[in-house]
Amino acid sequence: MHIIESKIFLIFATYFKTTMKEFSKEVYLKWYEDMTMWRRFEDKCRSLYLKQKIRGFLHLYNGQEAIPAGFTHAMDLSKDSMITAYRCHIHPMAMGVDPKKIMAELCGKATGTSKGMGGSMHIFSKEHRFYGGHGIVGGQIPLGAGIAFADKYFDRKAVNICFMGDGAVRQGALHETFNMAMNWKLPVVFVCENNGYAMGTSVKRTANHEDIYKLGLGYEMPCLPVDAMDPEKVAEAAYEAIERARRGDGPTFIEARTYRYRGHSMSDAEPYRTKDEVAQYKLEDPIEIVKKRILDNKWATEQELETMDEKSREFVEECIEFMEQSPYPDTSQVYDFVYSTPDYPFLDKLEN
Ligand SMILES: Cc1ncc(C[n+]2csc(CCOP(=O)(O)OP(=O)(O)O)c2C)c(N)n1
Ligand SMILES: [Mg+2]
Numbered sequence: 001m002h003i004i005e006s007k008i009f010l011i012f013a014t015y016f017k018t019t020m021k022e023f024s025k026e027v028y029l030k031w032y033e034d035m036t037m038w039r040r041f042e043d044k045c046r047s048l049y050l051k052q053k054i055r056g057f058l059h060l061y062n063g064q065e066a067i068p069a070g071f072t073h074a075m076d077l078s079k080d081s082m083i084t085a086y087r088c089h090i091h092p093m094a095m096g097v098d099p100k101k102i103m104a105e106l107c108g109k110a111t112g113t114s115k116g117m118g119g120s121m122h123i124f125s126k127e128h129r130f131y132g133g134h135g136i137v138g139g140q141i142p143l144g145a146g147i148a149f150a151d152k153y154f155d156r157k158a159v160n161i162c163f164m165g166d167g168a169v170r171q172g173a174l175h176e177t178f179n180m181a182m183n184w185k186l187p188v189v190f191v192c193e194n195n196g197y198a199m200g201t202s203v204k205r206t207a208n209h210e211d212i213y214k215l216g217l218g219y220e221m222p223c224l225p226v227d228a229m230d231p232e233k234v235a236e237a238a239y240e241a242i243e244r245a246r247r248g249d250g251p252t253f254i255e256a257r258t259y260r261y262r263g264h265s266m267s268d269a270e271p272y273r274t275k276d277e278v279a280q281y282k283l284e285d286p287i288e289i290v291k292k293r294i295l296d297n298k299w300a301t302e303q304e305l306e307t308m309d310e311k312s313r314e315f316v317e318e319c320i321e322f323m324e325q326s327p328y329p330d331t332s333q334v335y336d337f338v339y340s341t342p343d344y345p346f347l348d349k350l351e352n
Contacts (some may be wrong), residue, residue: 020074020239023232025299027073031231032294032305035065035287037312038090041099042262044316045089045106045120049266053323054106057135058120059087063261066286067193068094070234071161074242079156081129083144084163085137086121087193087260091163092130097123103319109326116329117337137198138164138171141190145181148188148245159187159245161238167198169212178253182219185250189241190216192253193228195260200272216253228256229284 021027042060049058064087071082072094084091089106093099097113105112106120113123122133131147134140144162151158168174169192181188192212196203203210216223222244226237234256241252259281263270294300300308341347 018243020235023235025294025297028290028294028297028299029308031069031073031290032287032300033308033312034094035069035231035290036309037099037315038065038068038093039287040312040316041093041103041319042089044320045103046262046266048107048320054120055108056119056121057086058106058266059264060262061087061090061260063281063285064193064195064228064258065090066231066234066289067163067191067228067256067258069286070228070231070236071191071238073231073235074239075159075161076242079129079158080161080242081131081147081151081158082161082163083131083140083147084133085140085165085168086133086135087165088121088123088133092123092125092128092133095125095128095130097125097128097130099315100319100322103323104326107323108328109323110329111322111326115333115337117333138168138173140164141168141171141174142177144190145177145186145188145251148181148186148251149184151187152184157246159189159242161189161191161242163191163193165198166192166194166196166203166206166212167201168192169215170198170206174215178216178219178221178251181251182221185248187245187248188251189238189245190221190251190253192255193258194255195258197260197264197272199264200268200270202272211255213253213255221251221253223253223255225255225257228258229286230289231286 039062042062045054045058046060048054068091077096082091082095089102092102101111101113102123105114105116105118105123108116108119110116113125118124121135124130124132141162141164144160147160151160194203194212213223213225224237227233237254241254244252261278261282291305
């Protein structure tokens with residue numbers, strides 16, 4: 001009886017199995033357009049930082065672009081959400097947040113995504129379900145599971161994509177979260193963007209093996225590594241994980257193997273790696289992979305791609321222009337949006 005029932009279920013599931021959007025010409029051209037613009041945006045941020053228009057911390061994303069490109073291809077952007085750490089300018093753009101507002105936020109302007117009061121590490125958009133932008137390494141891991149808990153509780157059929165770095169997986173919060181997320185089968189995809197380094201500490205030096213994805217095994221969480229220089233491979237792994245979460249079968253842990261071309265932040269002299277190492281990784285640059293497939297398939301000519309590059313450059317200039325034209329927040333707002341909890345426990349004892 002059971003065998004017959006499960007066979008019927010299998011036929012039913014196969015018949016109604018949803019499939020991912022094709023990797024069509026349009027998808028590739030959109031990837032090329034987005035990824036060149038993202039790269040250009042980050043390069044411009046670097047020069048704005050040197051001109052002291054961007055202050056505080058600045059962590060650039062160059063080299064990792066295939067990850068948001070692949071994930072947003074596989075996601076349902078009408079309901080799924082995302083959360084990440086402080087290297088967070090590009091993920092929200094992939095989710096649909098206006099890059100002009102992100103540029104304004106980076107420079108502390110009132111037209112920014114958080115009215116100029118968050119800055120580089122705290123891009124946020126409730127409208128696009130991009131929930132930050134977190135500076136505490138690993139702090140977003142339990143938050144991502146919390147968002148997924150709410151999605152499940154309110155039966156939204158939505159999935160949270162929770163990104164973290166290779167440094168963040170060494171935090172205890174990851175293990176508590178993995179345990180709960182598996183126990184409650186939360187609709188979340190945990191993604192470690194393994195770019196080889198946590199500040200100046202290489203993955204090699206952090207643990208006795210380098211297969212970060214295996215951290216899922218102790219919780220019997222489906223887990224796998226993926227070549228994250230290729231957006232197609234990212235999208236395929238993402239889609240399977242997202243669909244698993246959406247049908248109620250719980251989380252997946254993906255180790256997205258990537259590389260960051262720039263230093264950890266603007267104050268990094270990079271003594272921990274050689275120029276040769278960086279050059280070696282640039283040979284498998286994600287934008288070049290996309291470009292090659294477009295050219296091989298004759299979806300565009302070199303000339304047409306150059307025109308797209310030019311458009312990306314112009315668009316980033318428009319973002320800067322928008323930021324320059326925007327005012328700083330009024331000084332009267334300095335205490336706005338700051339929480340104070342007068343009845344916070346033990347505060348009275350501290351004051352006395
Ligand atoms: C709890 C905590 N410990 C230490 C730091 C200091 N810190 C900032 S970034 C960072 C490295 C994190 O590296 P990784 O998770 O690999 O992310 P990546 O910078 O490579 O994107 C550290 C240790 C912090 N912000 N929070
Ligand atoms: Mg890292």
